[in-house]
Amino acid sequence: MPVNLPLPDVATLFPIAGVRIGVTEAGVRKVGRKDLTVVLLDEGASVSGVFTSNRFCAAPVQLCREHLASGQSMRAMLINTGNANAGTGADGLARAQSTCVALAGKLGIAAQQVLPFSTGVIMEPLPIDRIEAGLDAAIADARLDNWLKAAEGIMTTDTQPKAYGAQITMGGKQISVSGISKGAGMIRPNMATMLGFIATDACVSQAVMHELSLALAEGSFNRVTVDGDTSTNDSLVVIASNKAGNPEITSLQSTDGQALKAAMLGVARQLAQAIVRDGEGATKFITVQVEGGRTAEECRKVAYAIAHSPLVKTAFYASDPNLGRILAAVGYAGIDDLDQTGIELYLDDVYVATRGGRNPGYREEDGQRVMKQSEITVRVGLGRGAATETVWTCDFSHEYVTINADYRS
């Protein structure tokens, strides 16, 4: 059961002119499930991507990087579930390449104009025959209003599709943003077993797309964690189809640039938080906010130490205000000169610890009350500077173990 995660509201999933999506059942790993998605882009779209920091990155990630660096314009994306095509060596690269060639042939474009994405089990050969056999059906299904179906088509252990949209007005023109994501385990900053696709019809110069995709990743997908495992396949792709007729955005610092970035970041953050809300076995959604650091980096270290601690996460699961575990995580986060007497800890509005010790006014029943909620904010003050960072995570339950002990069976 995801934590406070409503099903996508189709009324807010806006068609993006120039971006058509088709989904089919190719039987990649199991029959009878949507597992193959194509995204077809009209000529002239601006596209950029951010990919996993995992050095063991999957074959499709390697190809995406190559294709985006080629200087060619991107015209299609090909996404399969059921198989991650990671840990597959040279053969895996050849297989990913083969699927790009096959799709490019059917569309009359170059293979380098296709971005491939795979998610699922690692270290098994990609079944290219089944994928290539499914291409015609996926292409035939391509429509502007297929965002929800695409969100379903990229799910793996997700229990719900994840899709959000937004609209803004810019210079008299209506601008739409729609996005989908998937991911539920192997989720950690930089980025997650996570796929995210966010498209807008706004006119955006290719020159600012890299900065835009980085900003969206940093403000959303790079701030969520479920289990601390960074996947081999994480990919966030940002598309501007350049159809809306607004004056082209050539700087993110411009008024229009800031407005578009804010709208897209809102969608990206919802998509990223949805992954945590649907985290494997999650029963609670936890916001970890670290303030008073000297640098943003040390705030992130502390926030992730808390967000990754199995002891903290099981305490949340148990609704047990065993808050010393949070302080212990602060202590081992890796700030070598941290002075524990400067540490403050709040649980929502409850003031738990001060100067590194229990706040005299703290009462266990207040901590208990907050711990029972399904949404909890942990706020840590480091007392050594002005930097602040926020990450989002979930608790750690029996169900997590069950899901991951059974994933392949």
Add this chain to the structure above:
Amino acid sequence: MPVNLPLPDVATLFPIAGVRIGVTEAGVRKVGRKDLTVVLLDEGASVSGVFTSNRFCAAPVQLCREHLASGQSMRAMLINTGNANAGTGADGLARAQSTCVALAGKLGIAAQQVLPFSTGVIMEPLPIDRIEAGLDAAIADARLDNWLKAAEGIMTTDTQPKAYGAQITMGGKQISVSGISKGAGMIRPNMATMLGFIATDACVSQAVMHELSLALAEGSFNRVTVDGDTSTNDSLVVIASNKAGNPEITSLQSTDGQALKAAMLGVARQLAQAIVRDGEGATKFITVQVEGGRTAEECRKVAYAIAHSPLVKTAFYASDPNLGRILAAVGYAGIDDLDQTGIELYLDDVYVATRGGRNPGYREEDGQRVMKQSEITVRVGLGRGAATETVWTCDFSHEYVTINADYRS
């Protein structure tokens, strides 16, 4: 059920001349359990300690560091379970100090000659009345052959006491080593919610004790992990009572120094591995061996990434050879220039991955066979140097969640 962990063999727990141990039930947190231990040292013992790297270190750890740095000779240790006296601020320091003063008063020594240790729940005030009321009984119980009772007296979530010994001959003199440890969760290098005490009757110069205790920690307790949480209270204390009559060891590089270090390291490693074998919810004992690194540090990074991955640990629990999860952990371990095509992976004798892809000769049933064992060695080759490191860990089970969701109740 601990993994292949026999009960201590009392025949190998040797009395250490000059080291008497007494244990009592002080009712620190719960009644009817041994929870207060004193270790009384004759004059003239050499003593050193290694303590947690957690910046949120507990009050007793702060006092241990102070007392050891004071230049005074150590004469007693005072160990309580049920309460960690961590996250307790200035009041916690005063309470720890009070227990040292109380014990010192009864023994006619200075408070600085007492080393205090606490383990248990964090952020609750240490019940000094109960501890101080128990001192007389603990002192009255002091005997040379109480090692097993002490191992029981320092247990928290441990399911079994942990105690080992060794004997060697040196210059015609028999040298004995005995040690105890506790810890089962919040276990991670540097060090663990772990207490370890290792004593020998050998004559060892105080000048080499620091080097000796560091060497023992690095080769044992700093190489085990259960859940990646570094505790606030980890302490390893090494004692040489200087009673055996051997020529004093003034260098660990001497023949005698090496022999003693090897014997004590053997005991330390058994004590540390016992903590993993008794890890909370553990059903398997995993050795992670990383070879071919440029530096020992990068080998450790990779070993710990594997040993801490909830996905890897749940796969071991499930006996599922989902070995891509291990490769993924290698990839995100933080070696920025790692070339995945140099990676090799073995599971015991089974050659799983080569050049970053599946070994063509690997068969799933071979991986399955090894995964079903209760003891498994994961061996990763990085193919970029000659450094090697080994860490020990356990799997991640439903029982871990149950234990840690219920710990305080």
